[in-house]
Amino acid sequence: MRRPIPRPPLTLALAASVLLAATSFAPASAEPDPDPRGLGRQTLPEGDGWGSAGYGTTGGSAAAPEDVHVVSTFEDFREAVGGKDDDTPRIVYVEGVIDANTAADGTPLTCADYAVDGYTREDYLETYDPGVWGWKDPEGPLEEARIASSAAQAEQIRVEVGSNVTVLGLGDDAVLTGASLRVHDVDNVILRNLTFADAHDCFPGWDPGDGGSGNWNSEYDQVEVSGATNVWVDHNTFNDGDNPGTELPEYFGRKYEVHDGLLDIVRQTDLVTVSRNHFDGRDKAMLLGNSDGRTSDRGYLRVTWHHNHFDGLGERAPRVRYGQVHVHNNYYTVRDPDHFGYGLGVGKESHLYAENNIFDLHDGIGAGELLYNWGGTDIVEQGNVLMSGGSGRLTPVDLVAEHNTLFPDRPLGTDLTWVPQLTAEVEPVHAVRGLPRKVGAGRL
Known part of the structure; x- marks a missing residue:
């Protein structure tokens, strides 16, 4: 079992010494403080969900002045966040729009720049069309070229964050677009006030055996948290940028999906708080546990999700396996039955506790569709309400009863297997009514 990296808490004395060092060594002509409110040195409050357990989540709050960086290019960002073998406390301020699909000299990169060994999408579609190739897995030189091209893109757009790091957007327009950020095998990371946009895969692979009629599968979560401990994801916006999934074409009768997850938390990650984010418009949005x-x-996989706006998502808000997961005080905007599948996915050995959430239903979508049983057994839910018809009226709902009426062949139980303890942020459900106006990037 991997242990967290020991570190002292940010005491008042330590905070004062950091401030003194910054004051003592700053030249008279120093630039204005990019963070006058001290947001980069804020830590996750005590009792604020699972991320506050263990050693707590303090990120780069103890960073020395020389380890505080303001970045505005992707190359500078990659260097500043340190990588998974670096546990130096750092604060990285993101300024403006940073595009991962940009070469070191500032030249924009397109999908054609990553293609190698003669790969083109047109050739791929012509070769592996089931009407020509049949319903078997792609293989041969063109599939190998796709895999090699995908590796070239991954080398460019994937970036790994080190331990003891805070990444904070400056102002209300800090954007990481095209990037796949990995918090992988590290400890103590804070991500705040950023827009994560359109980590698109230039080279989706066709899987004819996925589902009853095949599917296109893509790489690159916008943020992947894997094998990590003590992580706080707060006041961010996650979206498709200028490449919305609803406008993607169809090939072989299936949507040519170029996106994976918005925020996936997987592979023995533990002690995470996800708060006050805006998750916008993705089909398959968020996994907790990936197999x-x-x-x-x-x-x-002990994770708390609170005060997030799940806005027009298709499914996985979130889908849970194994972990003890507290989902409270979130606002679900549920619309478009052509793209909506379910909200909360109850998966294998999941221990979901859903409390005081608002489900704002549109387009005739019913309460029975808000849960789906993916091989789970029980979910504890209390204090959840529906809001529909534009009335603003909150109506109590029994999510499990509604689900079991709609899906009598795969019922869910309500056995209590654990009780959340780190609940300082739990509010009455009516307090969530105005949440969409208060969350996401630019609202700190």
């Missing part, structure tokens, strides 16, 4: 067969996740 029924990954039994090593037992005892991990």
